[in-house]
Amino acid sequence: MNKLQKKKYLLEFVSENWNEVIRLNAEDGNEQDESVIYSKIVHDSPENVENRFIKALSDKIREYPPDNKIKFIGNFIRQINKANKTYLDEIKYFSGESIIPDTSLFRLFQSYSYLKYYPLIRKKLDSYISYIVKDKFTKEDSLRGSITPERQWWDVLRYDITVKPDIENKTISGINVINYKVKDHNSDFKMQIDLQSPMIIDSVSSQKGQAIKIHNEKNVWYADIPDKGDEANKYITIYFHGKPKEAAFPPWDGGWVWSKDSLGNPWISVACQGLGASVWYPCKDHLSDEPDNGASLTMIVPDNLKGISNGRLSSEFSNGDGTHSYRWEVSNPVNSYNIVPYIGKYKNISASYTGEKGKLDIELWVLEYNLARAESHSLPDVLRMLTAFEYWFGPYPFYEDSYKLVDAPFAGMEHQSAIAYGNKYLNGFWGNDNSGSGWGKKWDYIIVHESGHEWFGNNITDKDIADMWIHESFTTYSETVFTEYWYGKKAGEEYNFSTRKNIENTIPVIGVYNVNNKGINSDMYMKGSNLLQSIRKSMNDDDKFRNILRGLNETFFHSVVNTEEVESYINANSGFDYSNVFDQYLRSTDIPLFEFYFESDGSRVYFRYTHCNDGFNLPLTLVNGNEVLRIFPDTEWQSENITSSEKELLDEKLIESLYYVNAFRVKE
Ligand SMILES: [Zn+2]
Structure with a gap:
């Protein structure tokens, strides 16, 4: 018998003595520890341990609000996940030591107790947490996140939005002309339009100028479309106004951002990913339906400011009343949350990139005092980004609409063809390398990551936000391939590996469908990126893997997809059926x-x-x-x-x- 085995036997023996675990834990002053609750239950009787444990746990957290419950159970699952590694490390450590220090002994005990009953508690905890998660959604979440009968019969073709902000009062008024196609002529033509309280729809009219009756239940407005004719193209015009939710901590807490630049000039934008575009303009607020023919946004702003938005400037004119109109147009399908205004004292740096589809126009719209820094800091990384990503993912998906990077009063966001930039002109993320590998300090995280979404997120969009790993995993992987392209394969591997420490594994990556739930933690980023790296290393054919990334962008060009479609594409083109691997990393939380x-x-x-x-x-x-x-x-x-x-x-x-x-x- 070797030393390691001896230690294991010793532990098997000692761990039966739950009183010892309880005593050590109490000495630690940590009587609430779940492993103690668990130990007591096991100690009292070995019958039906898992159910009694879940009951004890749920009693303990009964009064918590759902989000805290999720956090609590999540942390517990995290402990269990760490347990096998902790246990193995401790065992290794002890096998080289003759004296066992108490604190490590406790760590060993704890991980051992988690490990021993692991399969039983884990399954129960997983279903308990998904029960809490499912239970927290309301009728409003279903209306927001599912394809309701009032949504399924019509298909958005285009949005033409006009917005006039009142900067002093932080209110807006506007018009959205929605061009749509009837998909189901047998429906009763009751249309769901989303506009979140406290915003108000003033009136809706048909293309024939008829007033359309509307009523609302909270954030959902219903319009009875009178004109049931057969035209392929239909229009409604919606007038709206109100004081849209102000973002408390953009972009993570979304809404309108009423900011000032460092010279005291108004600087205004919107960040509403997840929250949804309906926080400020009326639309069909669901990722599955992008306006096929694009969108326009006209901003009416004070004469001394400029309005920038997605796509290209199609017209600008003075209104002769101290305001100026800027109309920007996107010619490609676009996610509704990506259509945003940027209003401020902007100047432009023009450049171009010769890529796979010819000449791509580049514009950096920056506050006047950032011109020099944009030229020296941003432009080189924009060009490096385009070079690396066209190689790995295929042509930039929106040549017609140009590539723009726009100074924003928040960290960043993937606004299609007008990426929001707020990274303080520093490498890393606000100067920090989240990976800790050192490689993340060699490039601007916001330029790389948010632009990566042009391929994964904007070109390929998930139909339901529960599948948001399709946006974030591939885009986080874009950081790895950027690093690899410019600093070598080993650098990319080190970068990818170093991000792993941020993975939580408390709840599966895929969220709950049909309730606008994008998952609970951030594992869709780093865990997804590590999943992709694992598949790539397993294939051991970089050309084939690169062709899969390019092929996804070609096959699902300007489309909406679900997880199954992405999985099938990879399985069909990689030479191996990775279904069980996707299941493991996207739908469960164990680390194999x-x-x-x-x-x-x-x-x-x-x-x-x-x-x-x-x-x-x-x-x-x-x-x-x-x-x-x-x-x-x-x-x-x-x-x-x-x-x-x-x-x-x-x-x-x-x-x-x-x-x-x-x-x-x-x-x-
Ligand atoms: Zn992202």
């Missing part, structure tokens, strides 16, 4: 553990996955120069003959650096 050991003479390796769904089967490809080892582990023990140089490749650290799994050599 790759266990392996060698035959005593080193001629054979034994391996399997644990701490994962049944059927998890991510192939591992390990490469060193010409040496390539590809194995196909699943949850059953398997074995394979290996050479001594292949054996070298089976290294815990190497495996973990390339794949989002924990790796553990179970026997020395």
Whole structure:
């Protein structure tokens, strides 16, 4: 029996003594610890442990509001997820130590108790948290997030929006002319128009000028369309006004942003991703329906300010009353939340990029005092971004509408063809490298990340925001390929790996469908990006992988998609069915553990996955120069003959650096 096994047996023995766990925990002054509750329950009786534990837990958090409940259970799941790694690390540590310090012993106990009953509690906790999540949604969320009968019969073709802000009173008034097509002539032509309280629709009229009756229930307005004719193209004109929600912490808490530049001039914009465009203008506020023929936004602003928006400036004129109108037009389909005004003392730097579809116009719209910094800091990274992303993802998707970067009074947002920029002209994110690898300090995070959304988010849009990983995982992966393109493959790998520490694993990446829920935590970013890296490393064919990223942008050009379509595309084009891998990383929260050991003479390796769904089967490809080892582990023990140089490749650290799994050599 080796040292490691001895320690394990010792622990098996001691861990039966739950009183010891409780005592140690109480000494720690932490009587509320869930592992103690759990230990007590197990100690009292081994019957029906998981149900009693969930009951004790739910009693404890009964009074919490839903978001706090989710956070609480989420943290607990996180502890459990960390437990197997903590346990293995501690075991390793102890096997080299003769004296066991108390605090580590407790950590060992705790992780052991989590681990021992892991499958039972985990499943219960997962369903408990998804129950709390589902339970928190209201009728309003369903109206906002689903394709209601009042939405399904018509298809938005175009929005022509006019808005006039009253800067002093922080109110707006406007018009939206919605051009639409009737998809279902058998419907009763009752139309759902979204406009969030306290905004008000004043009137709606048809293209024949008829007044249309409207009534509302909170954020949803219903219009009875009188004219049921067969025309392909129909219009309604909506007049609206009000004091739109002001963003408390844009872009994370959205709404209108009434700001001032550092010289005291008004500087106004909107950030409403997630919250939705209906926070300020009436529309069909659902990602599945983009205006097929684009949109225009006309801003009526004081004479001394300029209005910038998506697409190209199609007209501007003075109104002769101290105001000026700026009309911008997008010719491509666009997400409603992406259509925003930028109003301020703007100046423009023009440039161009010769790319895969010819000449792409670039404009940097900046506050006057940022001109020099935009030229020296932003323009080079914009050009580097376009070079790297056209190589990896294919042509910039909106040549007709140009590429613009616009100074914004908040950190940033992927506003189509008019990216919001508020990164203080610093590398990293406000000067910080979120990855901690050092590579993130070599480029401007907002320019790279928000522009990455032009491909994943704006070109390819998810039909339901629950699938927002399609936007954020691929765009977070864009940071990896940007790093790789300019600093080499190893740099990209280091960047990707370093982001992993920010993954929470408290709740699945995919959110709840039909209630406008984009998930609860931020795992759609880093976890999704690590999923993509794992698939790429597993394929071990960078050209093929790059063609998948390009192919997605070509196949789903200017389209809306769901997770299944993206998964099928990757499965069909990668040469392996990754369905169980997507399931693992998008629909559950375990981190798979790759266990392996060698035959005593080193001629054979034994391996399997644990701490994962049944059927998890991510192939591992390990490469060193010409040496390539590809194995196909699943949850059953398997074995394979290996050479001594292949054996070298089976290294815990190497495996973990390339794949989002924990790796553990179970026997020395
Ligand atoms: Zn993003």
